[in-house]
Amino acid sequence: MELLGSFITLIGSIVLFLGALGIFRMPDVYNRMQAGTKATTLGTILFLIGISLGHAECGCFGKIVILIVFVLVTNPVSSNALARAAHSAGIKLTERSVKDDLKSDREMGELK
Amino acid sequence: MRKTKSAFIGVVILFAVWVMLTDLSTQEMLFGGGTALFIVFLFRKKLAVLEDVKLNPRALISMVIYLFVFLWELLKSNFDVAMRVISPSLPINPGIVKVKTTLKSPLGRAALANSITLTPGTLTVEMKGEYFYIHWIDVTSDNIEGATRSIVSNFEKYLEIIFG
Numbered sequence: 001m002e003l004l005g006s007f008i009t010l011i012g013s014i015v016l017f018l019g020a021l022g023i024f025r026m027p028d029v030y031n032r033m034q035a036g037t038k039a040t041t042l043g044t045i046l047f048l049i050g051i052s053l054g055h056a057e058c059g060c061f062g063k064i065v066i067l068i069v070f071v072l073v074t075n076p077v078s079s080n081a082l083a084r085a086a087h088s089a090g091i092k093l094t095e096r097s098v099k100d101d102l103k104s105d106r107e108m109g110e111l112k
Numbered sequence: 113m114r115k116t117k118s119a120f121i122g123v124v125i126l127f128a129v130w131v132m133l134t135d136l137s138t139q140e141m142l143f144g145g146g147t148a149l150f151i152v153f154l155f156r157k158k159l160a161v162l163e164d165v166k167l168n169p170r171a172l173i174s175m176v177i178y179l180f181v182f183l184w185e186l187l188k189s190n191f192d193v194a195m196r197v198i199s200p201s202l203p204i205n206p207g208i209v210k211v212k213t214t215l216k217s218p219l220g221r222a223a224l225a226n227s228i229t230l231t232p233g234t235l236t237v238e239m240k241g242e243y244f245y246i247h248w249i250d251v252t253s254d255n256i257e258g259a260t261r262s263i264v265s266n267f268e269k270y271l272e273i274i275f276g
Binding site for chain 1 (some may be wrong): 129131132133135186187189190193194196197198202204206207208225226227229230233234235236237238247249
């Protein structure tokens with residue numbers, strides 16, 4: 001059981017590493033946030049599951065479940081707030097971007 | 113009736129959290145249950161947001177299905193983004209698209225926006241009325257209908273049953 005827990009924790013840390021790499025490699029703030037949000041959510045969840053399996057004697061499974069639910073609910077909300085703030089502040093998308101419906105709608109005056 | 117339902121959901125959620133945080137003794141249960149009732153009583157006017165949750169069997173079943181669909185999409189999205197990050201050419205094709213949702217309830221929309229953020233290559237940037245503006249890492253369709261089909265519809269059919 002402890003081995004399984006360590007293995008899942010290892011996978012979680014790999015996911016977190018890939019997220020960090022993504023933040024480093026992506027060209028603009030929105031793409032960075034993509035990598036950041038998804039990888040940190042799954043990475044943290046796997047990490048917590050690994051800990052609860054590896055240390056089953058502490059009886060902290062319920063607490064881990066609560067932590068996972070909390071991360072699942074708050075992580076996307078915070079990244080949404082950041083992306084929204086970035087867009088309102090006028091941070092541009094990378095030049096490789098195909099389209100920006102939000103910007104064009106703002107310019108047409110459909111949004112305030 | 114609607115007030116009773118949201119109060120019931122509130123008590124169940126608080127009590128479940130309490131049970132998970134503590135060990136299972138009668139004393140703890142009694143105290144936790146009493147506190148949950150008291151808190152729900154204190155905030156009874158603010159609980160209106162829970163009124164949209166449906167509690168019929170069909171809604172409960174789709175809640176469970178939704179959870180699994182969601183976790184599967186989360187795994188898929190991580191794999192997808194990881195592949196893009198590792199590959200040397202960084203194959204992204206990003207843009208912000210507009211999608212339309214048919215969900216009416218605020219809680220349902222919040223759940224939908226969060227789910228979109230955690231699924232493959234999409235990130236909710238702004239919500240306005242019935243439109244969501246979504247940053248998409250790999251834009252494959254440039255009209256509202258096509259984007260809605262590929263991003264929203266998968267979750268919407270379950271959330272529609274749960275939140276109405």
